[in-house]
Every structure is written in C-alpha cells, then in structure tokens.
Amino acid sequence: MLGAFASAFALLALSTFTSWPVGAGGVAVTTSTQVNPVLEAQAGDCLNWTRKDLTDVAKVDCAAQHLFEVTGVADISASHGPQAPFPDDAAWQQISRDNCAQLSLAYLGNKFDPFGKYTVGPLNPGERLWAGGQRTLRCGLQVAGPAGGLLPAFGTARTQDQSDVYDPGVCLGITEALGVGDPVECAKPHTFEIVGVVPLPPGDYPSPDAQDELMADECARIAAEYTGGVDLKARGLIVSWDTRAPESWAAGSHLANCKIGAVPVEGGLAAWEGSVRNPDAPPLTTSNPPQTTAVQQEEATGAPLHSQSNTSSEAPPSSGASEPTSASATTTTATTTTTR
Numbered sequence: 069m070l071g072a073f074a075s076a077f078a079l080l081a082l083s084t085f086t087s088w089p090v091g092a093g094g095v096a097v098t099t100s101t102q103v104n105p106v107l108e109a110q111a112g113d114c115l116n117w118t119r120k121d122l123t124d125v126a127k128v129d130c131a132a133q134h135l136f137e138v139t140g141v142a143d144i145s146a147s148h149g150p151q152a153p154f155p156d157d158a159a160w161q162q163i164s165r166d167n168c169a170q171l172s173l174a175y176l177g178n179k180f181d182p183f184g185k186y187t188v189g190p191l192n193p194g195e196r197l198w199a200g201g202q203r204t205l206r207c208g209l210q211v212a213g214p215a216g217g218l219l220p221a222f223g224t225a226r227t228q229d230q231s232d233v234y235d236p237g238v239c240l241g242i243t244e245a246l247g248v249g250d251p252v253e254c255a256k257p258h259t260f261e262i263v264g265v266v267p268l269p270p271g272d273y274p275s276p277d278a279q280d281e282l283m284a285d286e287c288a289r290i291a292a293e294y295t296g297g298v299d300l301k302a303r304g305l306i307v308s309w310d311t312r313a314p315e316s317w318a319a320g321s322h323l324a325n326c327k328i329g330a331v332p333v334e335g336g337l338a339a340w341e342g343s344v345r346n347p348d349a350p351p352l353t354t355s356n357p358p359q360t361t362a363v364q365q366e367e368a369t370g371a372p373l374h375s376q377s378n379t380s381s382e383a384p385p386s387s388g389a390s391e392p393t394s395a396s397a398t399t400t401t402a403t404t405t406t407t408r
C-alpha cells in the first residue's frame with residue numbers, strides 16, 4: 069500500500085497554475101474595498117471566473133461549473149522570507165511539490181489518477197501581493213485539456229470518477245506536433261470526435277487485452293448508433309477507444325471514451341473537419357454532473373499539462389484501429405500572470 073501511495077505521489081501532475089488578482093471579486097465591504105474570495109477560500113471551496121486576469125473570481129457551489137477546487141491552504145513564509153524574490157516557474161513547481169501535492173492527495177483520500185483529468189497546483193498571490201509579504205497559497209485541483217487549456221469542472225473531485233473522459237459530441241483539436249489538442253468546435257480541424265463513454269465492469273483490474281475486447285465491441289455499437297450507420301471507412305475514419313492503466317484503476321477511474329478519428333498519418337494523428345453524428349438523432353444528453361464539454365478560454369493557460377506523444381515510457385494504454393498510444397500526464401508549468 070505504501071508503494072502504491074508513493075507511486076501515485078511521484079506521478080502527480082503538477083502546475084504552477086496562476087496568480088490571483090489584487091482586489092478581485094467579492095462583496096463590497098466599503099465603497100473602496102472588496103473582499104478577494106481567494107483570500108477567504110478554504111479546503112472544499114470551489115472558485116470560478118470568466119476573465120483571463122481572474123478579476124471576476126468568485127466562490128461557487130462545487131456542483132456548478134468551476135475552474136479551481138481548493139484542497140488546502142499552505143503558508144510558505146518559513147521557506148520564503150520577506151526578502152525572497154517572486155518564484156519563477158521552476159521554483160513554483162518545487163513549491164507545489166513540497167506543499168500542494170500532499171495536501172491534495174490527502175483531500176482525495178490518497179486516491180489520485182496520475183493519468184486522469186485533474187492536475188494539482190497552487191493559486192499563487194502574484195508579484196504585487198508577494199512584494200507586500202503575502203506568502204499564503206491556496207492549493208487545488210484543476211481540469212486541463214490535452215494541450216493545457218483550462219477546462220470547466222463539475223462536482224467535487226472528492227466524489228468524481230477521475231477518468232480523463234468527455235461527453236459525447238466533444239471534438240478534440242490537433243496540435244502542431246500532430247497530437248491531441250483541447251476541445252474545439254467540430255467544424256474546425258480535430259483529431260477525434262467523442263461518441264460515447266463506457267463504464268468498465270467493476271472488480272479486479274482488467275488486462276489491456278480484456279479492455280480492448282470489451283471496448284471494441286461496445287465502441288462499434290455506440291459509433292453505429294451515434295452516426296446512424298454511416299460508412300466511416302469510405303470517409304477515411306476509424307473507431308478507436310481508450311483503456312485505463314493500473315494506476316488509474318486503483319484510483320477508481322473506471323470510465324473510457326469511444327471516439328472516431330481519421331486514419332493516422334506518418335508522424336502522428338490526422339486532422340479532419342465536421343461531425344459524423346446522425347443529424348436526425350435526438351439531442352445529446354450529458355452525464356450528471358457533466359464531463360468536460362467545452363473550452364471556456366480561447367487560449368491555453370500555459371505549456372501542456374497532459375501532452376500527447378509517441379515516445380513516453382509511462383504512457384497509459386490507449387488502443388483501437390491502429391491509433392498511436394497516448395502519453396502520460398507530464399509535469400510542466402502553466403503560469404498565468406494577471407494584469408492587475
């Protein structure tokens with residue numbers, strides 16, 4: 069058990085995340101002073117915003133859409149005194165490892181999917197508050213797309229299946245390196261269109277071969293229903309699917325996506341446009357709470373948090389119809405500096 073815990077801890081996806089703005093959001097206390105919701109947030113609180121500089125950050129019910137779930141409060145004044153310079157990205161990575169990783173693991177009951185949809189990082193005070201002596205961080209969980217874009221979360225992470233899945237109808241973009249990108253409109257170039265989510269049978273971890281056998285049958289059925297029986301091969305498209313790694317299974321991640329994509333090209337995935345969904349089908353129904361359904365920011369918040377590669381030795385298995393294997397969650401930085 070200790071070994072499994074150590075492995076999960078070592079594989080935690082970390083980010084330096086973002087800085088909160090001075091005087092953002094909240095209810096006015098006086099005519100000139102506002103309460104910053106970040107300064108009052110505690111473990112279990114969820115925060116949301118729509119502006120890239122976080123000037124409208126507000127505490128929301130975790131059942132509603134949010135972009136950050138607080139897992140704990142960390143005071144780093146002992147290691148970063150009054151004269152300490154504002155940390156760079158590498159330093160924030162270390163601060164996150166030293167302070168937020170353990171808090172977040174404990175918050176999740178020591179069950180964290182290193183290949184799942186959540187990443188861990190601090191909501192740091194930003195350079196202005198840092199210069200004024202602020203050394204208290206809010207550690208938390210966020211959901212990031214394959215290329216690092218910040219995505220909305222629904223429901224508390226404490227009770228969610230952490231599988232990296234999307235609701236049917238979501239299309240995943242393509243990166244310059246021909247890897248999987250963040251969700252985009254299906255009319256734009258994309259790698260995959262999600263057609264369904266399959267709950268894997270409970271019990272002991274199913275081998276990759278057993279998962280492939282199950283997913284091949286289920287995804288073929290789901291794809292036929294989703295498309296209305298369209299001839300995918302004639303359009304250069306194939307049905308593929310995800311499988312779960314042992315580390316994910318141990319954390320309780322038992323969901324996997326069925327998806328449709330173009331036949332891969334040399335060097336990576338191929339882009340295609342449009343949707344293959346049957347236009348005469350009834351409206352899609354998202355899960356409750358929904359999985360990730362859309363990108364709420366036009367631009368990614370930093371470097372990839374869950375990148376796609378064909379070279380990683382720590383890749384969670386993903387298979388089906390000659391699809392390249394997907395890569396592991398990587399430890400990268402994703403710092404957003406506010407303008408206020």
